[in-house]
Amino acid sequence: MTIHAHALLFDNDGTLVSSLDSVERCWTCWAGEYGITAEEFGRVELHGRTAVEIVGDLLPARLVPEAVARVEQLEVEDVPNGGVRLLPGTREFLDALPADRWAVVTSATRRLAEARLGAVGITPKSLVSADDVSRGKPDPEPYLLAARRLGVDPARCVVFEDAPAGLRAGRAAGMTTVALATTHEAAELDADLVVRDLSALSALVTDGGVEIAVRG
Structure with a gap:
């Protein structure tokens, strides 16, 4: 796929x-x-x-x-x-992406999100936190705001989530959803694609965008 x-x-x-x-x-x-x-x-x-x-x-x-x-x-x-660690595949997957083609959308406050991301050396160009919205996940507002900030049609965005509430938010925003079975069982996750974590995926940047594929 x-x-x-x-x-x-x-x-x-x-x-x-x-x-x-x-x-x-x-x-x-x-x-x-x-x-x-x-x-x-x-x-x-x-x-x-x-x-x-x-x-x-x-x-x-x-x-x-x-x-x-x-x-x-x-x-x-x-x-x-030691309050935070990178999950498998995170570094490699993000390193394959242009900085202006991805964002972090979190239910944490900006202060906490920046502390956790900074601790593992991740510096997103765009970050949507709980401080930026009036309604959190599963409302689509956080993901719609991220798409707007990146200047991309929501229908052309892919959401990566581990929690049912976040996946519901992505679907409500009209986006493709990829679930990572890192904190919930795969059977609990309703998404277009379910994988164990980002190490199961590859990203190829093309003139038309980014192609995401499941590793063989």
Whole structure:
């Protein structure tokens, strides 16, 4: 299978990098500080959602701004402690792409996203974070904004995601979706193409855009 694209849009956590250990450490610490029980915490979906949404499920609205700032602080401070690592194939795949043909679209804040990306040496020319939109994934707004910033028709964009919410956002934006089975089982991921991670794919830049293919 070959997918033709004019722009490639990547989620960050779980797609380009792994931050699962950091997320678990920081959110567990945060939950303890705010008196949230393990049972309460276990009922909330963390992955692929903004901190504002997660905190809003657990705390009264009056506490949300302060609590969101606290968990962001914990996560940013955890980055130098091995809080993030590149997932297989990330470096090679991104290195094959022109800088103006791809963007990172994340549910994290800009401060946290830049800290995690910087720790592994990734510097996207375009980054859409939770700070840039009023509605996060699974709403299509983040991906539509990324396409607009790159000057590309959404129908000619390919979204790379590991979470169901992100894949729903990509589909709602009218984009082709590629799911990476890094944090969810493949059967849980509804996409045009499902692979284990970026090491399963190759990218060839042509005059007409980028051709994405599954490695043999």
